[in-house]
Amino acid sequence: xxxxxxxxxxxxxxxxxxxxxxxxxxxxxxxxxxxxxxxxxxxxxxxxxxxxxxxxxxxxxxxxxxxxxxxxxxxxxxxxxxxxxxxxxxxxxxxxxxxxxxxxxxxxxx
Amino acid sequence: xxxxxxxxxxxxxxxxxxxxxxxxxxxxxxxxxxxxxxxxxxxxxxxxxxxxxxxxxxxxxxxxxxxxxxxxxxxxxxxxxxxxxxxxxxxxxxxxxxxxxxxxxxxxxxxxxxxxxxxxxxx
Numbered sequence: 262x263x264x265x266x267x268x269x270x271x272x273x274x275x276x277x278x279x280x281x282x283x284x285x286x287x288x289x290x291x292x293x294x295x296x297x298x299x300x301x302x303x304x305x306x307x308x309x310x311x312x313x314x315x316x317x318x319x320x321x322x323x324x325x326x327x328x329x330x331x332x333x334x335x336x337x338x339x340x341x342x343x344x345x346x347x348x349x350x351x352x353x354x355x356x357x358x359x360x361x362x363x364x365x366x367x368x369x370x371x
Numbered sequence: 372x373x374x375x376x377x378x379x380x381x382x383x384x385x386x387x388x389x390x391x392x393x394x395x396x397x398x399x400x401x402x403x404x405x406x407x408x409x410x411x412x413x414x415x416x417x418x419x420x421x422x423x424x425x426x427x428x429x430x431x432x433x434x435x436x437x438x439x440x441x442x443x444x445x446x447x448x449x450x451x452x453x454x455x456x457x458x459x460x461x462x463x464x465x466x467x468x469x470x471x472x473x474x475x476x477x478x479x480x481x482x483x484x485x486x487x488x489x490x491x492x493x494x
Binding site: 264294295297299301306307308309312313318348350352353354356357358359360361362363364365 | 406408415416417418421428429430431432466471475476477478479480481482484485486487
């Protein structure tokens with residue numbers, strides 16, 4: 262099973278908004294509302310930022326939001342801050358007790 | 372405080388075996404599904420395997436099916452990954468991750484992660 266498709270890079274200036282896409286198929290992203298997003302800073306473990314497409318865990322700023330349309334999910338970071346610079350990965354349940362990740366997007370704050 | 376601490380990573384030759392462990396604390400292990408996720412150096416995340424709270428449901432990535440075995444001992448608050456017939460492409464940091472649900476066929480997000488243990492497969 263191939264990884265979900267994410268753009269390799271994204272960027273924005275402080276205060277701007279940036280959206281990262283995550284494209285799958287009807288067998289994963291399109292078939293379940295079980296998309297999650299993770300932030301990973303260099304040398305650190307991933308951190309859950311969004312789950313079940315739109316939900317934010319406690320402690321995650323409301324600048325982070327998620328959405329989904331068809332087979333594509335999106336993560337939007339509003340009011341970009343320097344600390345948002347990191348790698349971002351989407352993930353989805355893929356049926357048959359399997360999970361699939363995206364290839365990752367490196368977000369640069371200019 | 373939830374903590375996940377992986378151990379067992381090492382340098383091994385291709386074809387050999389290795390067993391990873393994950394010690395869990397700060398929560399009741401047998402209430403949640405648990406997973407292993409790996410990351411090759413400088414590369415992206417790859418889900419490896421998951422196990423339901425009662426070990427009745429198990430999932431494996433195609434890349435490791437038939438070679439890796441996930442298991443848990445709730446009494447010892449531990450998760451394991453037995454890795455056989457290791458290949459060079461198995462070289463990665465291996466993370467233990469806690470799911471937010473007890474079963475696998477559910478919202479499959481990971482709310483806590485360990486810091487990872489490095490497995491290097493090389494001759």
